[in-house]
Amino acid sequence: MSRLSALLLLLLCSLNTRADVQVLTSIKPLQLIAAAVQDGVGTPDVLLPPGASPHNFALRPSDVRKVQSVALLYWIGPDMEAFLPRVLQSRTLPSIAVQGLPDMQLRHFGEGHDAHDHGDADAHDHDHRPGTLDAHLWLLPYNARVIAARMAADLAAADPANAARYQANLKAFGERLDALDQRLKARLQSVVGKPYFVFHEAYDYFESAYGLEHAGVFSVLGEVQPGARHVAAMRARLQATGPTCVFSEPPLRPRLAETLTAGLPVKLAEMDALGGALPVSAQGYEQLLGDLAEQLAGCLEAL
Template sequence: MSRLFAIFLALTASAVMTTAAHADVRVLTSIKPLQLIAAAVQDGIGMPEVLLPPGASPHNYALRPSDVRRVGEVDLLYWIGPDMESFLPRVLATRKLPSVSVQALPGLHLRHFAVDSESHEAADPAEHDHDHQPGSLDAHLWLSSFNARVIAAKMAADLSAADPANAEHYQRNLKAFDDRLDTMDANIKARVAGVAGQPFFVFHEAFDYFEDAYGLKHTGVFSVAAEVQPGAQHVAAMRARLTEVGKTCVFSEPPMRPRLAETLTAGLPVKLAELDGLGGYTPASVQGYEQMMEKLGSDLAGCLESL
């Protein structure tokens, strides 16, 4: 028995929700990566919806009245949790149907943002993303294929309980997803193997799960709190770090490149590129999750190989 099938059976047995047989189970996810996982599980039966539009930040999204109505009406709702979508708890408090904070699922491999052992703060301004406090949960957990398997198993269990007539179909989809992730992991490891030791920088500390899974490690994080403009001393320190490293890549996230990027890299042998950890424009298809993850690996490796 595979580890994923064992998880599926355990979650199915413990699912607490209606067992009325119907194929039209309406699923809503907060963000695109969860929609991509749900699409793999629901393949051939239904298509999950997603709450946030492409390019929207899950950290500070402003719900519209139509969004609030959808949150209240769908049969199953999946979100990362309060460490990611801080705008959702108040709305979910009035929801009557099942909702799942995936960060609370048993069996996940979770990471926390690093804490300096002496000062509990990073001495170097390029060491931490100031929007993610040292010691807090790193909620970008979908960028681990191990965690994607756990999330998919939970979704399959919930859907089987809500739609028992199609339980066998959800189980087959879950097994197919598990098999494809084995292939995906091998593909990404092969793609990034040649750049594993090269330094690179990010504007948002969002990729630690991905880096850990595939033998990568960013050199620094060029970010300040969203509401704070970086001072001249901070910018000078970050430019000094880039100058010290030499040829490298600095990755931002779509849809907007930070204005700070041009100031930081002007006159330096540095390339600016993007990594889309939210898969904002990835089609919601049966293989959408793998496409999002493999594109991350290809975009990262491609920039570093071009130096």
């Protein structure tokens, strides 16, 4: 065999073992799960930029082209990304709404909670009415396993040469989640039962996994201020609670936060359910949950 032929054969083998299967996810948490499965083979892309809300994102023409052309697309489902179903109607390649995967453990708003203060109904930026699906399902490690298993199967079918690598990555991901689960249980044990409030009811899956429960929700848009009577009622709720934390989500803190907490023994803090600032890596999903635990426990322990 000539040297040129040998080089061509080597190139073809290299291309075959590193098939470029383009994966696009709607939001960062799904990208982090995909990154764990694709580790060493490819890097998934994400549709929403950091800080964008999956509930009301506006697609640019370049986003629409990306959605139409990518090989595999994963999104939460119509209960989260309401902007996607219309665009996906004309997509011919696989699109997987993970909320519909078999074996997913799904929650609905109002499960396991007493009546909470949800602010003015007209101020909600998406549907959190009791009984509707809570689509923040990625915050339950069990669901991340289910999603990763589907991704590994899809990638193995699209890229058989790397099927063993995808399965090995899936196994490693599961083992890391086992270890993470034990770390988080130990980290959060000291704050179980401590009251705290949130501006966005996004954490129920995480709370259910680790024995936590928020005491109330102030679900209002950053630019919508409820009436004075309602603000007074919310302040009275915080005052009756005593020292506590109120968590908002980056990048914006609701204007209401300062009004609600002024003069009260309340700490304002953030919890990022989307992990917008995290680098994309095989360990990114574990970092997302680990950061949530640190943000929550760090504030409550400092009271």
